[in-house]
C-alpha cells in the first residue's frame with residue numbers, strides 16, 4: 243500500500259488535454275466535459291439518444307444522484323475531493339442555499355477553470371483549494387459531508403483518504419463516493435492481469451494502476467477507519483449509455499489509447515464484472 247504522501251506531479255493525460263480542446267473551440271468536448279468529468283446517469287437507459295447533449299444532462303443527473311444519496315440539504319458544509327472542473331460544486335450551488343462548498347484538486351489547470359466558471363450564488367460560499375486527497379488541509383470536525391465523485395481510484399491510498407475524511411468530518415458526518423467496483427470473483431482474476439494492462443492505463447488515466455477495490459475491501463476499510471457502510475446503489479445499467487458517446491468522442495479525436503482503455507471498462511461493465519456503485523458511509527457511533 244502507498245504511504246499516501248502528497249504528489250502534486252501526477253499528470254492525468256486525457257483530462258490534461260481538455261482545457262486546450264476547450265480553448266480551440268471544440269464544442270462537443272466542452273459540452274461533454276466542460277462541467278463534469280464523470281459518467282452519465284440515465285434513470286431509463288433505454289431512452290438515451292446517444293447525443294453529446296443527452297450525455298451532458300446525464301452527467302448532471304449523476305452528480306444530483308450522488309448528492310441525494312449523501313442526503314445533502316440547505317445549510318451544510320461540503321467538501322468535494324477530486325472536484326474536476328467544479329461541476330458537482332456548481333450543481334450544489336444551484337440547488338441549495340446557505341452552503342459552505344469547498345472543492346479540492348491536485349490539478350491546478352482544472353482548479354483555475356473551476357474558479358473562473360463557478361460563482362457562488364448569494365448566501366452560498368465557494369472555495370477551490372489545491373490539495374491532495376490524502377493530506378487534507380482542514381481542521382478536525384470541519385465538514386458535514388465529504389464527496390468523491392469518480393475520483394477515489396486515482397488517489398495514492400484509499401486508506402489515507404478515508405482516515406483524513408474521518409478526521410475532518412463532524413460527528414454524524416457522511417462520506418459518499420462513486421467508483422467502479424469489481425465483483426469478488428472477477429477481482430481475483432483482475433489481480434493476475436493487472437500488470438499487463440498497467441502501462442496503457444497509466445498513459446491514459448494517469449493513475450499508478452487501475453486500483454480497483456471490491457466491496458468487501460471497502461467494508462474492511464470502513465470499519466478500520468471509523469465508518470460504516472450505510473448505503474449501496476448499483477447503477478451500472480444506468481451508466482452504460484455513457485460508453486457510445488465517450489467512445490465516439492475519443493475515436494473522433496484519434497485518442498486511440500484512451501479509447502482502448504475505456505472500451506476495456508465498457509466490456510467489463512457490460513459483462514457484469516465491474517459495477518458502477520455509489521457508496522455512502524456514516525461515522526460509526528463510538
Ligand SMILES: C[S@@+](CC[C@H](N)C(=O)[O-])C[C@H]1O[C@@H](n2cnc3c(N)ncnc32)[C@H](O)[C@@H]1O
Nearest residue numbers: 278279280324325326348349374375391393396
Ligand atoms: C474522473 S475525474 C472526476 C472529477 C470530478 N469529481 C467530476 O466528477 O467531475 C478525477 C479527478 O480527481 C482528481 N484527483 C486525482 N488524484 C487526486 C488527489 N490525490 N487529490 C485530489 N484530487 C485528485 C483529478 O485531478 C480529477 O479532477
